[in-house]
Amino acid sequence: MxxxxxxxxxxxxxxxxxxxxxxxxxxxxxxxxxxxxxxxxxxxxxxxxxxxxxxxxxxxxxxxxxxxxxxxxxxxxxxxxxxxxxxxxxxxxxxxxxxxxxxxxxxxxxxxxxxxxxxxxxxxxxxxxxxxxxxxxxxxxxxxxxxxxxxxxxxxxxxxxxxxxxxxxxxxxxxxxxxxxxxxxxxxxxxxxxxxxxxxTNSPNAVAQAKVLVREVGGREITPELIASTVEGIAVIRASEEGREGVRSFLEKRKPAWLG
CATH class of the missing domain: 3.90.226.10 (2-enoyl-CoA Hydratase; Chain A, domain 1)
Structure with missing residues (x-):
């Protein structure tokens, strides 16, 4: 190719x-x-x-x-x-x-x-x-x-x-x-x-979002707007399928679904 x-x-x-x-x-x-x-x-x-x-x-x-x-x-x-x-x-x-x-x-x-x-x-x-x-x-x-x-x-x-x-x-x-x-x-x-x-071994969605997080937060002044965007970010990912699965698997002491 x-x-x-x-x-x-x-x-x-x-x-x-x-x-x-x-x-x-x-x-x-x-x-x-x-x-x-x-x-x-x-x-x-x-x-x-x-x-x-x-x-x-x-x-x-x-x-x-x-x-x-x-x-x-x-x-x-x-x-x-x-x-x-x-x-x-x-x-x-x-x-x-x-x-x-x-x-x-x-x-x-x-x-x-x-x-x-x-x-x-x-x-x-x-x-x-x-x-x-x-x-x-x-x-x-x-x-x-x-x-x-x-x-x-x-x-x-x-x-x-x-x-x-x-x-x-x-x-x-x-x-x-x-x-x-x-x-x-x-x-x-x-x-x-x-x-x-x-x-x-990490959550594919969380890794992708962490890359975005670094790009969007790096070098910026810490303002109320930036804080609000990070609050929104954690709220969204906590409610995501992989976010819920990751927390459940940790509490249940088992591997998360993305590890097969």
């Missing part, structure tokens, strides 16, 4: 793997369209509880494909708007996916690749990975990926790395909060599997 990635399913878990190792998994318009499509489809797939975003080869993602960049050099303003809009749609498809997304970063992650990672919910990196927001070296800025990258690493760190285009290692990525876990290469798949196992 796909030219630039693979999709596998194992029980309740889908793995989307970038599959252009010969170009360090750099993305072009085909990759962007395919990632958007697969995440939109998985988002509405009731059989899937969690998604892993992975990559083949030594690098996770080098950002934009060189041949694609050559074509962009001759784009009109309207063409650049349309092209950037497709990239934005891809990132939004990951970020707003109803299923939790775990990034399994097995190698270097540069430029637009950092946007892919930042749009995920949980980020696990191998300790040898290098990260770089290299856009200013090319006379560009990381505009389309910036909402996700700044949320992930914070404004202070973003100010430094957007401006300097310095490379930084996985240990620094952990310190600034861009990644959640850093492990040795031989422990990467085990750590990701451990996180995925935790995700798929």
């Amino acid at each position: 796909y030219q630039t990635l693979t999709l596998t399913r194992d029980n309740k878990v889908a793995t989307v793997t970038l599959n252009r190792p010969d170009v360090r998994n750099a993305f072009n318009e085909t990759t962007i369209a395919e990632i958007t499509q697969v995440f939109n489809e998985l988002s509405s797939d009731s059989n899937i509880r969690a998604i892993v975003l992975a990559a083949n080869g030594p690098a996770f993602c080098a950002g934009a494909d060189l041949n694609w960049m050559k074509k962009m050099a001759d784009y009109t303003h309207a063409e650049n708007l349309a092209d950037a809009g497709q990239l934005a749609a891809m990132l939004a498809a990951i970020y707003t996916c109803t299923k939790p997304v775990v990034a399994q970063v097995q190698g270097d992650c540069y430029a637009g690749g950092m946007g892919l990672v930042a749009a995920c919910d949980v980020i696990v990196s191998v300790d040898s990975a290098q990260f770089c927001l290299s856009e200013v070296k090319l006379g560009l800025i990381p505009a389309t990926i910036s909402p996700y990258v700044i949320k992930a690493m914070g404004e202070n760190a973003a100010r430094r790395y957007f401006l300097t285009a310095e490379r930084f290692d996985a240990a620094q990525a952990l310190r600034i909060g861009f990644v959640h876990e850093v492990v040795a290469a031989d422990a990467l798949s085990t750590k990701v599997a451990e996180i995925v196992k935790a995700l798929v």
